[in-house]
Amino acid sequence: MTKSVNWKPVLEKFEKRLSDLKARVLSFGGQLTLINSVLNSLPLYFFSLFRAPPSVLHKLECARRIELDNLGINFTKAFKKEIGNGKDTRFWLDSWLIDTPLCERFSRLFRLDPVPNTSVQDRLMRSGEICSGSWNWVREPRGRTDAELNELMRLLQDFSTNNSGDDRWRWSLGANETVAHAIFQCQNEVWNRVYDWFGLSRVTLNLSNAFLGRTSIQSTEEGARVWQAVEWTCDYLIWKNRNKKVFKNSSWNPPVALNEIQIKSFEWISKRCKTLEIDWHSWLTNPKKFIM
Structure with a gap:
């Protein structure tokens, strides 16, 4: 199950469930429940037995975003991760450091990371309250990519976390909004x-x-x-x-x-x-x- 081709039947099952004609006549809440059920519950059995390749995880995430976009929901704008230990937050693919995923702001750097689904815990080094990056590039950044790296490093220097507890999603109402x-x-x-x-x-x-x-x-x-x-x-x-x-x-x-x-x-x-x-x-x- 280490090859993407072995996961094709799983992906096809997801697509079939999401494209079911009955799903299109559900209410907003019903469609949202279906999306979460298909994309969260169905893979539970497979993920408990096998480690999915990054390409498969990426396809599942794309499927989730497409279906949510069809409902008019952009979760990357509405929600942001609060970092605890960084274990459950994807460094490039989740919104945590800024209001959008880092893969969108630093697309050139993202392409140089051999593990696109890597966690914050794996890419963030902490020395007291100071944070820096722990990188594993396929080649050394240069030119515009190096400029992206410098900007990312500046953002990480201003970032602080207590390094304890689990990560959690926070609705981005605004810092002082109730x-x-x-x-x-x-x-x-x-x-x-x-x-x-x-x-x-x-x-x-x-x-x-x-x-x-x-x-x-x-x-x-x-x-x-x-x-x-x-x-x-x-x-x-x-x-x-x-x-x-x-x-x-x-x-x-x-x-x-x-x-x-x-x-x-x-x-x-x-x-x-x-x-x-x-x-x-x-x-x-x-x-x-x-x-x-």
Whole structure:
């Protein structure tokens, strides 16, 4: 099983499972589950018995990225590895030192490494808190390749790790971004439009209060549930469209956001609140009467 040709039946099985007609009618979550099942679970038996050649691992990774790209997901942009011992992170093929895999930024160097699937642990030398490279080139870098090596070495000098624990994936929300920041502060204009739509004064929103349905608005018990449904609709749509921005690079402007919130909140409330008589025109023009 050391030759790539011996792995051809395995690769063909992956392709058959992923190209199954039934897979194309699954939901987004269903397709994502299928991809992970095929590309993570199926090879478990073979990998437990045989060591796959780098070319086979590369083909499997390409298959994963193609299928994820078809779903509009670019995990190399959305996720980054946090390095512990470096054992489970691929030096060239995973995003860990910068926001993209090193094989894309340093393509000439990547072609000189005889082990393209090598780990961070194998390529990183640590002396105290200082990191440097442990190389095994097929030939010495020169010219533009040498310039790439110098740039890579500068990046490694600024890199630090505690050299303990397992590596783990981290969602690249941003260094200081939290869920509360993503939902409230980043979408401040959307919330302003929602409050203006209801004719209410804007209040400072708190994440726990929003999800628990607590509100400072004086209203009836039924009105409080209506406003809670509106807040939850905002939270849901803001988070959903933020994921679209991260994974699909799509935009969501405040006027469109308000329109979606109005439609979705009306659908949820009119279907679930059986004691409330609500019509679309009143919901658009005077929603405040439903919460007071």
